[in-house]
Amino acid sequence: MLAPYEVTRSPHLTLAVRGSLDINTAPALAEEVDRIMANRPPAITVDLGALELIDSSGVAALVKLYKAIRAAGGTITFVNTRDQPLAIFKLLKMDRVFGI
Amino acid sequence: MLAPYEVTRSPHLTLAVRGSLDINTAPALAEEVDRIMANRPPAITVDLGALELIDSSGVAALVKLYKAIRAAGGTITFVNTRDQPLAIFKLLKMDRVFGI
Amino acid sequence: MTAPIRLSVPGTLAYRAVAVRVVAEAARLVSSSKRREPDNPLTVDVTDPFDTAVVSAFMEIFNNIALHAYSAATGTIELAITPGERQLTIEIADTGAPFDMTTVTPLPDVTADALPEGGMGIHIATAMLDEVSYQPGPPNRWRLLKRS
Amino acid sequence: MTAPIRLSVPGTLAYRAVAVRVVAEAARLVSSSKRREPDNPLTVDVTDPFDTAVVSAFMEIFNNIALHAYSAATGTIELAITPGERQLTIEIADTGAPFDMTTVTPLPDVTADALPEGGMGIHIATAMLDEVSYQPGPPNRWRLLKRS
Numbered sequence A, B: 001m002l003a004p005y006e007v008t009r010s011p012h013l014t015l016a017v018r019g020s021l022d023i024n025t026a027p028a029l030a031e032e033v034d035r036i037m038a039n040r041p042p043a044i045t046v047d048l049g050a051l052e053l054i055d056s057s058g059v060a061a062l063v064k065l066y067k068a069i070r071a072a073g074g075t076i077t078f079v080n081t082r083d084q085p086l087a088i089f090k091l092l093k094m095d096r097v098f099g100i
Numbered sequence C, D: 001m002t003a004p005i006r007l008s009v010p011g012t013l014a015y016r017a018v019a020v021r022v023v024a025e026a027a028r029l030v031s032s033s034k035r036r037e038p039d040n041p042l043t044v045d046v047t048d049p050f051d052t053a054v055v056s057a058f059m060e061i062f063n064n065i066a067l068h069a070y071s072a073a074t075g076t077i078e079l080a081i082t083p084g085e086r087q088l089t090i091e092i093a094d095t096g097a098p099f100d101m102t103t104v105t106p107l108p109d110v111t112a113d114a115l116p117e118g119g120m121g122i123h124i125a126t127a128m129l130d131e132v133s134y135q136p137g138p139p140n141r142w143r144l145l146k147r148s
C-alpha cells in the first residue's frame, strides 16, 4: 500500500496527502509531521489534490501541523482541496483559517 | 462514470479497456465492437493495461471481438494484460491464443 | 422499495473500510439513481454532495463505536441500509457501552487561534445529515437519515 | 476467530459491485494479514493471487445467482464471509430456483478455432478455489473455500 502522504523538499517543502486521511492513516502522518517539524521549516505547502476522504482524526492531524508550523513562526498553505475534504473543512469553518 | 473503454485511431487502431469488464459493462463494449467492425479494420490492438477486473461476460465480449476480426481477415494483438485479467486468461488457456 | 442492504462486521477499525465502502455504494444508489450506470467494483467515487455527506457522517459514527462503545469489550456492528427514492436510511446497532448523547458539547467557534483537535465527530455527523437519533441499549441503536 | 462478515443484498446486478467489494476486502484481510495496513475505503486493490482467485470465483457465482437463480422471482443474496488465519470461507444463500450442478458440462479444450463465449463461470469458480459446494434448496446454499 502507498503511504498516505509524500514529502518533497525541492523547490519548496511540500506535503502531498493522498487517498484517505482517517483514524487508520492519520497516525502515520502525525509521525511524519514530527520529522518535518524537527527542521523548523519556514514554510510548507500541503497539497490535498489527491486526498479523497478525510475524517475528524485526519482533520486533527492537519490542525496539529498547522499549529506546530505557526508556533515555530512558519507559514502553511493548503492547495488543491476538493470534494469530501473540502466539504468537511467548510462545515468546520476551517476553510477560511486554512485559506482554502 | 468513465466508459469502460476508449478507442483511438491514430497512429494505430487501439481499444483500451479499463476498470472492470463484467456483466454490467460488457454490453457497452459489445456495442463498441459492432461500431469498430463496421469499418472492417485490418488490425487492432487491445490494450488491457488499465483493466483491473474481468469476469466471464467480459471474456466473452473479447472473444467475440477476436472472432470478428479474424473472420474479417484482420489481426488482433493484446497488450499489457495484468493481474486478475491475466490470471483468468491463463486459467481459460486463452493466454496463448491471444498471444498474451 | 427493495430490501435493505444488511452488513454485520466485527466492531474494530480493521473493518472500517469495508463498512464505509458499503455505505458509499448505497449512497450512490440513491444519488445517482437518475444516471444509474454500472461501476467498477474496485473503486467508489465519493464526489457527489449527497454521497459526501453520508460517508462523512458514517465514518464518524463508525469510528466512535469502534473506539468508544467497544473500548472495553468488543462485539459486532450491524448495519441496515435502506436506499429509497429520495433518501437513504442507515440503522446501526452495537452491543458496546451506551453513552449519553446530551452530554456532547457543541463545537466552539473555530478561529485561527482556537482550532479543535477532537470532539468534531458528532458535530460532523449531525451537520451532514437530516436526522441523527441515538437510543442507548444494549443494543445501542443509531438511525441516520439523509434526504437527496 | 472473529465473527464473520455478513452481507445481505437484493439479488440483482445493481448490488453486484457492493458484494464484490466486501468479498475483495475480506480476501485482503486474509492475504495481507502479515502486512496488514490501513487502506483507502474508496479503492480495493485486487492484485494478490489469493484475492484474485477469491474475487474471480465470487463474481461468477454472484452473476449466476442474479441471472439464473433469480431469473423469474427475485429475492436476497445472503453472504457469511469468514476470514481465517490461512483461509477464507464464503457461504452464500439465495431463495431462487435451484439447479443441478452435475449437469454443468466441463469446458471443452480451448483453441484459436474453438473459443467459448459462455459456460465459463462454474469452471472459473471451481478452478480458482480449493472447495466449491452447492446444496439446492430453498434456500440454495453455496460454500466457497480458498486456502492461502
Ligand SMILES: Nc1ncnc2c1ncn2[C@@H]1O[C@H](COP(=O)(O)OP(=O)(O)O)[C@@H](O)[C@H]1O
Binding pocket: A056, C060, C064, C065, C068, C069, C097, C098, C099, C104, C118, C119, C120, C121, C122, C123
Ligand atoms: N458510539 C459511542 N459510544 C460511546 N461514547 C461515544 C460514542 N460516540 C461518541 N461518544 C462520546 O462522545 C464524545 C464526543 O464524540 P465526538 O464528537 O465524535 O468526538 P471525539 O470522538 O473526537 O471525542 C466522545 O469523546 C465519547 O466520549
Ligand SMILES: Nc1ncnc2c1ncn2[C@@H]1O[C@H](COP(=O)(O)OP(=O)(O)O)[C@@H](O)[C@H]1O
Binding pocket: B056, D060, D064, D065, D068, D069, D097, D098, D099, D104, D118, D119, D120, D121, D122, D123
Ligand atoms: N446459481 C445458479 N442457479 C441456477 N442455475 C445456475 C446457477 N449457476 C449456474 N447455473 C446454470 O449452469 C449453467 C452454467 O453456468 P456457467 O458455467 O456460469 O456459464 P453461463 O452462466 O455462462 O451459462 C448456466 O447456464 C445455468 O443454466
